[in-house]
Amino acid sequence: MADVNVMPRLAAAEPADDAALTWLPAWRLREMIGAREISPVEVTEHFLGRIDELDPQYHAFRMIDAKGARAAASRAEKEVMAGGELGPLHGIPIAVKEHVAVEGMAWWDSWTAQSLIAPRDSIEAERLRASGAIILGTTVAGLTTREFGDSDGQPHNAWDRSRVCGDSSSGSACALAAGMVPLAIAADGLGSTRLPAALCGLIGINPTRGRVASANWAEINPKLLSNVSPLTRDLRDCAIGLSVLAGPDGRDMMCLADEPPDYLAQIGDGIGGMKLTWTDDFGYAARYAGSEADGIIAAVRKAAFGLGAAGALVSESAETIDDLGWACSVIMRADRTNAIRSEPSRDEVIRARETRQSIWLSLNRMLAEHDFVLSPTAQFLAPTRQQWAKGWESNDYMKTYSVHTAVSNLLGWPAISVPAGLVDGMPIGLQIIGKPDSEPRMFALAQAFLGLG
Numbered sequence: 291m292a293d294v295n296v297m298p299r300l301a302a303a304e305p306a307d308d309a310a311l312t313w314l315p316a317w318r319l320r321e322m323i324g325a326r327e328i329s330p331v332e333v334t335e336h337f338l339g340r341i342d343e344l345d346p347q348y349h350a351f352r353m354i355d356a357k358g359a360r361a362a363a364s365r366a367e368k369e370v371m372a373g374g375e376l377g378p379l380h381g382i383p384i385a386v387k388e389h390v391a392v393e394g395m396a397w398w399d400s401w402t403a404q405s406l407i408a409p410r411d412s413i414e415a416e417r418l419r420a421s422g423a424i425i426l427g428t429t430v431a432g433l434t435t436r437e438f439g440d441s442d443g444q445p446h447n448a449w450d451r452s453r454v455c456g457d458s459s460s461g462s463a464c465a466l467a468a469g470m471v472p473l474a475i476a477a478d479g480l481g482s483t484r485l486p487a488a489l490c491g492l493i494g495i496n497p498t499r500g501r502v503a504s505a506n507w508a509e510i511n512p513k514l515l516s517n518v519s520p521l522t523r524d525l526r527d528c529a530i531g532l533s534v535l536a537g538p539d540g541r542d543m544m545c546l547a548d549e550p551p552d553y554l555a556q557i558g559d560g561i562g563g564m565k566l567t568w569t570d571d572f573g574y575a576a577r578y579a580g581s582e583a584d585g586i587i588a589a590v591r592k593a594a595f596g597l598g599a600a601g602a603l604v605s606e607s608a609e610t611i612d613d614l615g616w617a618c619s620v621i622m623r624a625d626r627t628n629a630i631r632s633e634p635s636r637d638e639v640i641r642a643r644e645t646r647q648s649i650w651l652s653l654n655r656m657l658a659e660h661d662f663v664l665s666p667t668a669q670f671l672a673p674t675r676q677q678w679a680k681g682w683e684s685n686d687y688m689k690t691y692s693v694h695t696a697v698s699n700l701l702g703w704p705a706i707s708v709p710a711g712l713v714d715g716m717p718i719g720l721q722i723i724g725k726p727d728s729e730p731r732m733f734a735l736a737q738a739f740l741g742l743g
Contacts, residue, residue: 316527354426386418428461483707485695565605698723706736
């Protein structure tokens with residue numbers, strides 16, 4: 291065998307087809323890198339080229355660090371040639387939502403409500419770098435474009451550029467759906483990963499609260515509703531990305547101290563005998579429904595009940611949960627890691643806690659004899675830019691927007707959105723909700739669902 295230290299880069303490999311390279315899942319690119327079929331430098335240059343070509347049209351990125359990415363890719367290539375152990379994302383170019391601090395890159399500091407240059411890496415960015423990922427840049431968060439009063443600055447939806455990608459992991463969803471990166475990092479607060487995933491035909495997860503360690507370097511304060519999480523086109527990529535991000539860290543005073551489950555362990559398992567319960571709207575979301583809702587709900591319901599063909603037992607739930615929008619708004623006001631903050635009154639805090647208790651009891655009843663709850667991720671299609679701007683004129687639009695997804699954030703229970711087909715040519719999503727640490731079986735269920743198509 292030739293000495294890997296002097297082996298010419300890719301000397302024996304055929305050039306990769308550009309179109310195929312764009313849409314390969316991250317796990318497959320990582321396999322090819324490990325087998326020296328392609329190099330981190332080539333992969334990075336390919337996606338930097340895609341960004342140069344497409345981002346002026348789509349506006350996904352807040353900042354691109356081509357120089358830093360090329361340096362990291364060169365180091366990653368040398369590590370491949372040295373024959374050492376490689377991380378699970380070694381050489382994989384990624385985009386990171388601007389709410390996640392990446393040293394030297396544009397970062398939305400929610401404490402000061404300003405766009406800054408991050409002075410240091412977040413815990414999440416540290417873990418991504420340790421996995422071998424190549425950070426190409428930070429992506430636009432829909433929340434910040436709204437705060438800047440710049441509706442035209444919203445990233446464009448790759449399925450229809452007259453539409454937006456959602457809020458607030460919109461830039462990451464745009465970059466991924468347009469093929470500018472093979473994997474992106476998002477943050478889910480009331481659905482901020484899952485909703486852009488549903489609106490852009492992607493996979494997005496809100497993991498069990500406390501599994502992804504985080505720290506606000508400005509002050510000691512926990513995140514009450516949000517998690518950093520992967521956004522992907524492939525389910526295995528989602529499990530790998532979550533494996534990289536999850537785990538305890540002593541700098542996070544509220545993270546779970548034990549090791550997370552193996553997110554890849556059950557991904558290919560069958561779902562025979564799995565018990566699932568479906569809800570159109572949790573008994574209350576219909577009050578926020580628009581003209582598109584009936585068609586979307588019917589399409590997702592039909593797809594969900596198709597899981598019976600894979601061996602699952604699917605029934606319909608009659609459970610009604612309390613309208614949680616008000617409770618979430620109280621918690622957001624109290625969360626000092628969130629720019630929307632003002633001290634709630636004692637009565638508001640008591641009412642919010644009692645509302646959460648009522649919803650916690652409802653979800654426990656739904657899952658007492660079922661493995662997972664199924665629902666639409668959203669009961670609307672990706673809004674046009676005009677619809678989006680008009681919607682946010684209302685103080686209650688967040689309730690309308692996150693009506694199906696916020697329950698996961700309020701409870702801290704995991705939920706994933708997976709593509710469920712198209713309505714009027716635009717993507718829709720199925721949401722799967724489970725109890726804490728149910729992600730391994732959740733991935734098995736999601737894989738079975740995606741296999742139905």
